[in-house]
Amino acid sequence: MVGLSTAWRLAGRGLRVAVADPAPGSGASHAAAGMLAPVSEVSYTEEPLLRLGLDSLARWPAFAAELSDESGLGLDLRRDGTLDVAFGADDLALLGELGAFMEKLGLRVERLTGRECRRIEPMLAPSVRGGLLAPEDSWVDPRRVVRALLAALDGRGVPVLRERAAELTAAGDRAAGVRLADGRTLAAEHVVLATGAWAGPGGVTRGGLAGVPPGVLPPVRPVKGQIMRLRSPEPLLGHCVRGTVHGSPVYLVPRGDGELVLGATQEELAFDTRVTAGGLWELLRDARELVPGITELEVAETIAGLRPGTPDNLPLIGRTALPGLLLAAGHHRGGVLLAPLTAETVAGLVAGDGPALPSCSPTRFENVEETAP
Amino acid sequence: MGTTATTATHEGGADELVIAGQKFSSRLIMGTGGAPSLEVLDQALAASGTELTTVAMRRLDPWQRGSVLDVLRARGIQVLPNTAGCFTAGEAVLTAKLAREALGTNWVKLEVISDERTLLPDPIETFDAAERLVADGFVVLPYIGDDPALARRLEQAGCAAVMPLGAPIGSGLGIRNPHNIELIVEAASVPVVLDAGIGTASDAALAMELGCDAVLLATAVTRAQHPELMAAAMRAAVEAGRLARLAGRIPRRRHAQASSPMTP
Numbered sequence: 001m002v003g004l005s006t007a008w009r010l011a012g013r014g015l016r017v018a019v020a021d022p023a024p025g026s027g028a029s030h031a032a033a034g035m036l037a038p039v040s041e042v043s044y045t046e047e048p049l050l051r052l053g054l055d056s057l058a059r060w061p062a063f064a065a066e067l068s069d070e071s072g073l074g075l076d077l078r079r080d081g082t083l084d085v086a087f088g089a090d091d092l093a094l095l096g097e098l099g100a101f102m103e104k105l106g107l108r109v110e111r112l113t114g115r116e117c118r119r120i121e122p123m124l125a126p127s128v129r130g131g132l133l134a135p136e137d138s139w140v141d142p143r144r145v146v147r148a149l150l151a152a153l154d155g156r157g158v159p160v161l162r163e164r165a166a167e168l169t170a171a172g173d174r175a176a177g178v179r180l181a182d183g184r185t186l187a188a189e190h191v192v193l194a195t196g197a198w199a200g201p202g203g204v205t206r207g208g209l210a211g212v213p214p215g216v217l218p219p220v221r222p223v224k225g226q227i228m229r230l231r232s233p234e235p236l237l238g239h240c241v242r243g244t245v246h247g248s249p250v251y252l253v254p255r256g257d258g259e260l261v262l263g264a265t266q267e268e269l270a271f272d273t274r275v276t277a278g279g280l281w282e283l284l285r286d287a288r289e290l291v292p293g294i295t296e297l298e299v300a301e302t303i304a305g306l307r308p309g310t311p312d313n314l315p316l317i318g319r320t321a322l323p324g325l326l327l328a329a330g331h332h333r334g335g336v337l338l339a340p341l342t343a344e345t346v347a348g349l350v351a352g353d354g355p356a357l358p359s360c361s362p363t364r365f366e367n368v369e370e371t372a373p
Numbered sequence: 374m375g376t377t378a379t380t381a382t383h384e385g386g387a388d389e390l391v392i393a394g395q396k397f398s399s400r401l402i403m404g405t406g407g408a409p410s411l412e413v414l415d416q417a418l419a420a421s422g423t424e425l426t427t428v429a430m431r432r433l434d435p436w437q438r439g440s441v442l443d444v445l446r447a448r449g450i451q452v453l454p455n456t457a458g459c460f461t462a463g464e465a466v467l468t469a470k471l472a473r474e475a476l477g478t479n480w481v482k483l484e485v486i487s488d489e490r491t492l493l494p495d496p497i498e499t500f501d502a503a504e505r506l507v508a509d510g511f512v513v514l515p516y517i518g519d520d521p522a523l524a525r526r527l528e529q530a531g532c533a534a535v536m537p538l539g540a541p542i543g544s545g546l547g548i549r550n551p552h553n554i555e556l557i558v559e560a561a562s563v564p565v566v567l568d569a570g571i572g573t574a575s576d577a578a579l580a581m582e583l584g585c586d587a588v589l590l591a592t593a594v595t596r597a598q599h600p601e602l603m604a605a606a607m608r609a610a611v612e613a614g615r616l617a618r619l620a621g622r623i624p625r626r627r628h629a630q631a632s633s634p635m636t637p
Contacts, residue, residue, distance in 0.1 A: 044598045045413050101598075202438035221439040246490060247543060268441065270434040311439070312412040 001029035001142055002335050003194030004149035005343035006328050008067070010192075011156045013351045018186055019158065020165040020178060025146030027196045028335055031227050031305025033253040033261040034142040035240055036060055036337045039107050039134035040082035042098075047105065048359045049314055053334060056341035060138065063340040064145075071151035075144045076256050078240075082137035085117055085128045085243040085290065092129045094244065099132050109134050123236050123291050128243075139240050139253055142336050161186075165195075168211040168325065175324030178209070190350045192326045197222035197271070197306040199316070199329035206271050216322045218362050220330050222271055222306035225264040226279035230297035232258045243290045250286035252294070260297065262287045273304045307332050317342050317360040318349060326350065327362040388615065390587050392564050393480070393512040393533040399424045400581070401611045402453070402566060404591025405441050407543075408600065415444045417594050420604035426450050427482045427589065429457040430468050435475035442476075453514070455482035460495070462502035469506055481506060482536070482589075483515040492542040496523050500530070507531035516568050519553040525560055534563050536589060539580065540570025543592045547576040551583055558584035574603075574610035581614025582622065 004024060010017045035041070038053025064077045086092040102109045110133040117131040118124050153160055165178040169185060177187040193199055198208035200220030235254045242251035253261040265279045280302055287294055309332045310316060316330035326349060328342050341357075348354010390397040403423040408414035418426060426445055435442060445452050454472035459465040462485060469481040483502055487495035494516050500523070506513045512533045517523050524535040537557050540546035547570060548554060558565050567580035568589040577588045588611050597603035 043409050044596075045409050045600065200439065219439040221437060267432040268434060268437060269432060270437040272434065309411075309439075311410065311415070313410040 001025060001032075001146055001149070001339050002196070002328050002331060002342050003192070004146060004153065005063075005339040006192055006194060006346045007158060008149055008152055008156075009343040009347040010350060011153065011158050013347050015347075015350065017158050018188075019153065019160045020163055020180055020186065021160065022162055022164045022181075024150060024160055024162075025143070028305045028307055028331075029142040029146055031225060031264075031303045032142045032336050033227065033251065033263050034140045034145075034336045035082070035137070035251065035253060036139055037082045037134065037137035037240060038334075038337060039102065039109065039137050040084050040132070040240075040242060041333070042102060042105065042107070044101065046313060049334070050105065050107075052314070052341060052357070052359070053337050056338045057136070057138065059340035059344065060140070060337075063343075064140065067145070067148050067152055070155060071148035073144060073148040073151055075148060076141040077138065078140070078256075079136070079138040080239050081133055081135040082240040082242060083112075083117060083121055083131050083133050085124060085131040085241065087125075087127055087129055087243070087245060087289065089129070091244045091246070095130065095132055102132070102134075107134070108136060121237060121239055121241060123293050124241070125290060125292050128290075133239075137240065140336065141255055145336070145339075164207060165209055168209055170211070170322075173323065175322055179211075188324075190324055190326060192328055192346055192350070194328040196329055196331075196335070197308040199308060199327060212325065213322060215367065216320050216325065218316055218327070218330070218365050219311055220316070221268070221309045223309040223332065224267040224269045224272060224304055225307055225333075226267075226275055226283065226302070226304045227261060227263040228280060228283050228299065229301040229303075230260045230262065230294060231300040232260060232297045234258060236260055236291065236293060236297070241290060243286075245286040245289045248282065248286050250283060250290065252287055252291060259300065260294065262294070271306065273306060275302045275304050279304070308335075311365065315342065315360050316362040317345050318356050318362055320362045388619070390564060392514070397424045397587075399608075399611075400587040400615055401577075401608055402427065402587055402589040403594070403604075404455075404589065405429075405595070406457075406591045407595035409595075411439075411441060411444055413600050414441065414595065415448070417600040417604040418444070418448055418450060420601045420608065421594065422608045424450060425453050427453040427455045427591075430454045430472045430475075431456075431458045435472075451480075452476055452478065453480055453482050454478065455484050455516075456502075457484050457486075459485050460487075460498070461485065462498045462505065465498070465502040466505050466509075469502075469511060470509075473511070479510055480512040480533075481514065483513050494518055494538070496520065500527065503527055503532055504530050514566065519550050519557065521553060521556040521560060524557045524565075528561060528563050532563065534566055534586075535561060536566040536568035538569040539567050539576065542569045544570055545572030545593060546570055547572055548579055548583070551579065554580070554583045554585065571607075574606040577607050577610040578614035578617070581611055582617050584618055587611075 086095040112131045114128045164181040166181040167179040169177045175191045237254040310330040316327040403426040456465040456468040485498040514534045516536045519537045539548035564586035566587045567585040571590040571593045594603045
């Protein structure tokens with residue numbers, strides 16, 4: 001989604017754009033639940049990520065409205081808030097501390113008792129002790145967004161080549177385009193690498209882009225997430241619901257069509273995307289504590305995706321040390337949320353009139369070269 | 374195993390922790406679970422001064438680039454693989470063998486839990502696994518309850534250290550039964566590592582004052598609001614507690630005793 005959004009915003013600037021992707025939208029965004037929840041996802045030590053998330057969340061309504069208009073497709077963008085609930089006294093105490101931290105950061109949250117939680121979300125288990133409502137958190141259906149982006153790109157005449165970009169081509173000390181896996185070459189003044197978990201040096205041997213000089217690509221590692229889609233005739237929930245069950249986090253994201261997404265595991269298993277019994281069991285075990293009624297629902301899909309993780313959990317947005325090569329990757333758990341910000345930042349950098357995001361600079365790590373002067 | 378607890382004193386030069394013949398100048402063993410990001414973990418490990426850090430081998434691909442293992446390697450910290458998440462001796466032995474193959478170390482922190490709610494160690498499965506792993510040439514560091522009898526039996530079975538808990542994993546409740554920890558320390562001739570339950574710096578200092586040879590902790594640092602700062606606090610606490618133990622505390626008295634003469 002990050003790559004397609006960037007292509008769409010670049011095309012919107014009147015630039016000539018081509019996308020190379022053997023299966024657009026099949027990466028992390030195909031598995032993702034689509035939470036746009038910077039407030040309820042905030043954690044200690046990650047205030048810079050929060051600020052990026054709030055910036056991008058503020059861009060989502062206009063981004064979605066424009067994309068819907070242009071593509072004629074709905075995105076199921078919902079702005080009904082995240083309800084974070086706690087069960088035992090320990091989980092409640094933890095949530096209380098988190099609420100204090102959010103308030104200290106100036107974030108708008110409402111503390112609810114267990115009964116108040118169940119009044120706004122009646123399918124919650126009676127044992128819920130209390131919760132925090134982040135009323136401005138939102139969510140969207142990433143698969144609908146991908147379909148809309150493809151339609152919008154088509155409408156603008158942007159070619160989406162169903163082929164892998166195999167190798168970077170260079171002219172002197174500048175990126176000059178890419179060679180596709182089928183041998184065709186695309187010449188370009190700017191190359192934007194948006195290959196998610198494959199964007200780092202470790203991805204090159206796994207189908208990532210070859211030919212980038214050493215020291216240019218920052219570290220990216222895949223973080224596996226298993227996720228489950230259930231289906232009910234009627235939506236079971238009105239908010240995005242998350243909770244910590246005996247210290248283990250889980251979330252449930254409802255869609256307008258009755259789909260309910262349960263997620264997600266976090267596993268450091270390289271490029272492994274197998275769905276496992278233990279992964280699904282943990283999701284169901286914890287989700288059932290929150291919303292007992294889910295056990296009646298149909299299992300529509302189980303899937304595992306790879307989040308692109310960076311050492312500091314911040315994304316990689318902007319210029320690399322190789323002139324002409326930009327990155328839009330490394331969004332870890334926040335690719336859907338950060339897509340508008342990423343797309344608009346990269347479009348501004350390529351067009352030469354937008355500001356960079358210093359906290360997301362691809363050259364911020366040790367052993368990664370700074371941008372050449 | 375020929376392993377002995379360190380007996381160094383302040384006169385004997387370097388006060389090193391010795392496990393299975395290997396020397397460590399830091400007595401703080403870290404865990405990696407719960408860190409918000411690898412960068413925060415890296416900063417916390419650096420601040421802790423640790424030389425030995427335990428990593429859960431389940432749900433980790435040892436060949437992945439840029440993983441937690443690379444963070445440890447870059448700092449020159451020895452990896453202590455653990456069997457967290459195992460419920461049976463069979464799973465634990467298998468996990469230890471996979472770790473040995475992948476990491477090229479025969480050290481293992483043996484952890485076999487009895488249930489997910491308390492995460493308390495299962496003594497029977499732990500003993501069973503320890504026997505099998507020792508026979509297979511592993512350096513075994515078992516995580517156990519604060520049970521002096523079990524600690525002694527595991528030492529007799531050839532474990533290189535014993536790691537009694539202060540309180541359940543992640544609870545931050547401190548050392549619930551200091552007396553049992555003292556009993557374990559008194560009887561042990563292998564190092565005693567206080568593992569689990571540490572909430573803040575004074576808990577770590579107390580463990581060392583009770584005579585533990587080292588402290589293992591993770592959550593208290595990784596889930597603190599400022600992990601790097603808490604890691605520095607833990608390092609100082611372990612060092613202070615160790616010095617206090619070596620110095621020998623004064624006896625407790627019911628009434629005051631003037632530190633200088635009351636009359637000239």
